Amino acid sequence: MKDIAVDKTTLCPSARPEAEDSVVFGIISGTVAEPCVTYLKQPLPITDELIAKASPITPAEIFRTAAPCATKGCQHFDGQDCRLAMRIVEKLPPVAEELPPCSIRRDCRWWLQEGKAACMRCPQVITDNYNASEIAVEVATSAVG
Incomplete structure (x- = not known):
């Protein structure tokens, strides 16, 4: 793993749309069973x-958003x-x-x-997936610690 300097330019690609300085970098497409991000x-x-x-619907159901990493303010x-x-x-x-054509990669x-x-x-x-698989739920909600 790489050592990452924590600063305002490092973006969380799973930020809530309500987060300060958030941006949309993808649109949710695909199906309910198999959603997929189309990158802007x-x-x-x-x-x-x-x-x-x-x-x-909620913005997080159709937009993938990024915002500056909250570091210690984030449960993850x-x-x-x-x-x-x-x-x-x-x-x-x-x-x-192959690598998706992501516009935030260099700061992600x-x-x-x-x-x-x-x-x-x-x-x-x-982010807001009401039909998530068991493994997706486990990944998103694993205990802190």
């Missing part, structure tokens, strides 16, 4: 207008690494055959920490 060429700032376009951060990224790499199968905590292995699994990560 450039991230878009979250605006009230963009959130209104998501209505009546252990003081040095993102445990969510670690669990994604350990437990989820790759779904991409998952990429900086886990490299290509995280990117190959990223398209299946949906």
Whole structure:
């Protein structure tokens, strides 16, 4: 694993749309059973207008958003690494055959920490997924500690 400097430029690719300075970097496509992220060429700032376009569903059901990593303010951060990224790499199968065309990669905590292995699994990560598989739920909610 790479040693990552924690600063405002490191982005969490699984941030809530409500997070300060959040941007949309992907749109959820695919099916209910197999959702998939389609990446935008450039991230878009979250605006009230963009959130209104998501209505009546939550923005996190249709947008993948990133925001500056909250580090110690996040349940997944252990003081040095993102445990969510670690669990994604350990437990989820790759779904991409090549690196997705991601506009936040150079600043992405998952990429900086886990490299290509995280990117190959990223398209299946949906923040608000009400039809998540058992393994996806386990990855997202594993106990802190």
